[in-house]
């Protein structure tokens with residue numbers, strides 16, 4: 631590990647209560663300072679937080695974008711953080727099914743959580759990232775190109791992709807902006823979205839391996855990357871050298 635990689639970082643990670651976010655905390659928890667969020671503290675995250683004052687959790691419901699941005703700013707102020715090394719905007723949700731029958735409230739929740747809230751939080755964090763010469767990472771999805779049964783989710787991730795690519799140009803030379811697109815990953819997200827993945831789910835990338843590939847891409851500051859099952863099978867998660 632290089633001297634640069636050994637530096638203790640300040641990281642804001644949204645959606646650290648389960649799935650990929652929780653695995654990122656497992657990777658970083660002993661080496662970095664972390665503020666993470668979710669709508670409530672999960673028991674898995676509570677176990678990690680025990681005896682680790684370097685990790686704090688804040689309740690921020692991104693279905694209410696303006697409130698969520700306020701809660702996140704307050705959580706960083708509570709740690710006296712005026713600079714950030716990394717912001718990883720990972721919180722996300724979705725609905726699986728026929729777009730013709732998607733409940734309006736659910737559709738708005740998907741767009742607010744995945745897109746509007748992420749945009750507001752990015753805007754709010756920019757001054758801290760700029761002071762820290764930091765990196766902003768948006769977690770998209772391979773579904774951003776369109777995905778059967780996931781129309782509003784795909785739309786939210788396509789929006790995120792366009793937003794990230796715009797920010798990368800707008801903020802060039804001030805902070806690094808990247809968008810990473812995981813492929814199907816073995817978390818509870820599909821079940822929460824109402825989709826039974828059946829046997830196909832056993833072929834999804836394990837969340838710890840996805841976290842390793844994300845960590846690797848953040849450390850290498852790649853502009854954008856699809857983190858597919860093929861990439862996983864190529865062994866990238868085993869060779870990953872992250873923050």
Ligand SMILES: NC(=O)c1ccc[n+]([C@@H]2O[C@H](COP(=O)([O-])OP(=O)(O)OC[C@H]3O[C@@H](n4cnc5c(N)ncnc54)[C@H](OP(=O)(O)O)[C@@H]3O)[C@@H](O)[C@H]2O)c1
Pocket residue numbers: 644645646647648649650651667668669670671672690691692693720721722723743769770771772773811812813814815816817818819820822
């Ligand atoms: N799993 C996949 O196949 C896959 C593929 C491509 C991209 N992704 C993306 O990867 C990211 C992580 O997903 P995951 O698979 O790890 O799913 P997950 O296990 O369901 O985790 C989702 C995280 O987002 C948080 N979240 C959801 N709704 C929220 C809200 N309204 N306000 C605040 N936080 C909220 C959850 O926290 P609370 O429940 O505590 O609020 C949780 O920490 C998402 O952006 C997802 O779109 C996943």
